[in-house]
Amino acid sequence: MAIIKKLKAVKIEQNHLLGIQDISFSQISEILKQAKTFITLNKSDSKKTDILRGKTQINLFFEPSTRTQSSFELAGKRLGADVMSMNIVNSAIKKGETLIDTAMTLNAMHPDIIVIRHQDSGAPNLLSQKVNCAVINAGDGRREHPTQALLDALTIINRRGKVEGLKIAICGDILHSRVARSNIYLMNMLGAEVNVIAPKTLLPHSIERLGVKAFTDMKKGLENCDIVMMLRLQNERMHGSFLPSAREYYEYFGLTPDKLKKAKKDALIMHPGPMNRGVEIDTNLADDINRSVIREQVELGVAVRMACLKIFCKRN
């Protein structure tokens, strides 16, 4: 008996938020639970707390971003942290500095948390090996965008009570999408059934191995779905080798009232933004307050990021 007691399971949990793949179910629950408390706070008059007072948060963005970066910035400020945002798109890296050198430089300033967005998949993993503080992935290459998936889950829970048992369709450029990957992992973990819908050229190899059903017929993929997540079609991919034209894409993969009829009557429409109206989504649907929760996603994004900052900052 004594031996068994000694061997009581030690939970090994990540100190960083690198991806949904890398964190545990209990960490996810903790983040979502915490985020709920911040939703109310964010609606109140006095939005500022001192939970992270004295802590330093660095936003390290190697790729241009408006919503994610401002969301993280606001989240940090509302928690009382000192927030510094660095846009490296046109900074040291251009002078030949490597990610590791940048990391070491920043590390010397003793930050408590670094939020990174990088065009290379795995960059946050590399960074996390070299710094002494928590690292939060704000999107790496086409690998993961965990806080986006978490805010999507929170939005669904806010509207539907839970994710478990729901049928979720993710439509669009799955191949290049980190949002799709993070959502596939997260929604699966939370007990949803996930369909992905895309033309064959925009479906990643072996995508079914991630636990989804793949459809190239949007109407079939949308059948009986509770949630329809649309992804942004990057304009630069529209021409050339992946697709014939925006027109053809919209015809088969654009979300229109007609196609949406296949989903459940009260199905919610989500989009991580920024949207291309008339390319992947009908403009009236995007603005339909009864169906579209796109603005709510942005609102809850701040709450989710506050929760992540608080939880991972504390861990270190």
Add this chain to the structure above:
Amino acid sequence: MKERYLINARIIDPKNDLDEIGGLIIDSKGLIKAVGKKVANGNIPSTANKIDLKRQVLIPGIVDMRVFVGEPGFEYKENFRTLSDAALSGGVTSVVSMPNTSPVIDNVSMVDFLKRRGRDKSRINIFPSAALTKNTEGKQMTEFGLLKKKGIVAFTDGVKTVQNPQVMARIMNFASQSESLIMQHAEDNILSEGGLINEGEISTRLGLKGIPFLAEKIIVERDLSFLEEYFCRYHISQISSEKTVSVIKKAKNEGKIFTAGVSINNLSLNENDIGDFRTFLKLSPPLRTENDRQSLVEAVSDGTIDVIVSDHKPEDEESKRLTFSQATTGATGVETLLPLALEHFHNKSVKLVKLIASITSNPAKILGINKGSLEKGNEADLCVFDINKPWIVNKDILKSKSKNTPIEDRKLQGQVLKTFVRGEMAFERV
């Protein structure tokens, strides 16, 4: 040099179908004087200089057909001296050096430099290859005849592939005149553009752009079609996928004459080993699925693949301490080629003689060099190894100047004990 007697060894010489307990006599000029069971304790002079090998395995010095040296231009990654030390500790006595240096080895004056440096700084035999095309740009063929006369054993663009089919067809057509050996790294650049690892589940999960197996297969098929019209000495440097194995097998069965190699990495590792973006496992051709790996092992066993190479590509830390997409491809391997190959003997996938042939007599035959066998009169290039000795790979004990081994901490079985070059003991493990 005094005559020397290596006795009481298990001698394996694939070229002469030899696998027996016996000895080998090195004459005063460093040549092999006699070999086999007749060289035994009973019939050698008592005053002779004897080395008792205690039943360890004695094979011809290993011939590695694909090795990158940093000279000239990248001496900080590997120079001839460090390459030589690394090779000797792995039982490798002859290497074919790749032309991807700075400047590229594409003209006669560079060959003299290479040969001189190779001779002065290393103790192994350096057989330089030269570029197939000027500056490996894939446009203008190099001077095959003149370069061959200077001692170039093979022509290859190394890490690059001649993309333009017309240029490749003309190269194969012209090369037959000088009987030059063409070695192709098979990869269609457009299909593999931006690709980092094998295209499949792992590339989807890691969010890295994949390299489809088709990028390799299509070039092999193209070149084999050319070979029907423009027969020349043609060798595919390394293949990585099951589908390519099928293409090669079929072509060989149809009677086409050519050869193919595989990197020990593709034979011993798969895409899962990349794990959490380990840049040392970023290789070209990429590591593919376990299924692909197994079919490559089978292909070595059934003779579809002729040669195993180390694809020794030393890279300094600065080229590897980057994000996966920015990191350079390649891994060191000349020191661990034999022990890693022996895994396939220990797990009973490939017969020992077959394995040894793929790193000694087969490459020597393809290159047309007088190495890789224990024939009487040959220079005594020898490798003695303990076939069972267990050890663990540790980058700090490896001798290459660069530390990018893909098999750090791997448990291996079999270790080189002694290496002889031209009759001299050039390495002995203490």
